[in-house]
Amino acid sequence: MESLTLIKRGAESLIYYGNFLGIKAIYKVRTPKGYRHPLLDRKINMERTISEAKIMLAALTSGVNAPAILYVDPDKFTIIMEFLEGKTIKDAISITGLEIFKDIGSMTGKMHLNEIIHGDLTTNNMIFHDDKVFFIDFGLSRRSRDIEDMATEVHVFLRSLESVHSDIKDEAFSLFMDGYNEVTGSGKEIMRKVEEIRMRGRYVDERRNKSGNR
Numbered sequence: 446m447e448s449l450t451l452i453k454r455g456a457e458s459l460i461y462y463g464n465f466l467g468i469k470a471i472y473k474v475r476t477p478k479g480y481r482h483p484l485l486d487r488k489i490n491m492e493r494t495i496s497e498a499k500i501m502l503a504a505l506t507s508g509v510n511a512p513a514i515l516y517v518d519p520d521k522f523t524i525i526m527e528f529l530e531g532k533t534i535k536d537a538i539s540i541t542g543l544e545i546f547k548d549i550g551s552m553t554g555k556m557h558l559n560e561i562i563h564g565d566l567t568t569n570n571m572i573f574h575d576d577k578v579f580f581i582d583f584g585l586s587r588r589s590r591d592i593e594d595m596a597t598e599v600h601v602f603l604r605s606l607e608s609v610h611s612d613i614k615d616e617a618f619s620l621f622m623d624g625y626n627e628v629t630g631s632g633k634e635i636m637r638k639v640e641e642i643r644m645r646g647r648y649v650d651e652r653r654n655k656s657g658n659r
Contacts, residue, residue, distance in 0.1 A: 457493075457584055458522075465515050465525050473584075475522035490522040493584075498524050500561055500586045507559040509552045510579040529581070531574035535609060541573055546617040548578050550624025553602070556580075557595045558629055562587050566598050567605040592631075596638035599625070603639065 449461035449472055461472040475490045477483075498517045501524075505511050512526035531537070534545065549571065556563060563570075564585025572579045589595070602621065606614040626632025 455584075462528065468515065469528035469530075470515055471512065471526050471528050473524045473526070491519045494519050494522045494524060497583050497586060500588070501526075501583050503559060504556055504561055504580065504583070507555045507561065509555050509561075510577055511583070512579065512581060529572045529574040529579050531572045531579075533569050534571040534573055534578060535568040537573040538568075538610065538613070541578070543613060543616055543620060545573070545578055546620040547624035549602075550621035550626075551628050552578070552580060552624075553598070553621070554625040554628030557598070557625075560588050560590045562589050562594050562598055564598075566602045568609060569605075592634065592638055593642075596635050596642060599635055600639045600642045 449463035451459060452462050453460035458473050458475045461474065463470055463472055465472075475494055477486050477490065481489065494517065498514055501511050501514055505513070512529055514524060514526050516525040517523070518525075532540070534541065534549070538545075553563070553566065563580060563583065564587060565582060566580075570580065570582045572581055599622075603614075603618055606617055610617060622632050622636065625635070629635075
């Protein structure tokens with residue numbers, strides 16, 4: 446392994462910047478967990494490394510912009526992918542304009558049509574590179590055809606807009622859903638389920654508040 450520079454320390458992995466065969470690259474290395482039995486820990490990390498790489502490849506073949514995978518080493522829990530130079534969408538809105546959210550919705554729709562759940566769909570996990578949006582960090586991704594999982598993903602994205610982009614959240618989410626519906630045709634069905642999820646959340650919050658006031 447060539448000389449690497451640690452650029453991010455996550456809960457599940459370490460992210461390094463370096464070169465791979467002369468190409469600027471990101472190395473994602475899952476870290477062992479001391480609370481798990483070593484054999485179980487190794488099995489889990491190998492399986493998750495393989496699963497993440499497979500889902501990234503599936504996303505790419507589905508027409509979703511994602512980093513190209515250069516090499517996978519399950520024994521070392523490592524995925525090496527191309528380095529995408531650019532800002533996160535979170536920090537690049539002034540450059541991209543709001544229309545970028547329609548592209549985000551379209552790519553989310555493509556993933557869902559191919560039974561891919563990203564798992565952490567926020568503007569912090571998207572890079573603006575070469576005038577296009579790229580999805581990154583598929584560490585929590587999984588396969589699912591369940592509409593509840595898809596609606597939960599859309600709800601997570603909406604919550605992230607409300608939290609981080611509150612000044613543009615309504616227009617941004619409307620554009621997101623336009624792009625999503627153009628690809629899937631299921632925008633109304635997803636939004637009905639999102640409203641159910643939000644209602645359940647409000648009900649839980651109300652119960653907690655009542656319990657706290659006793």
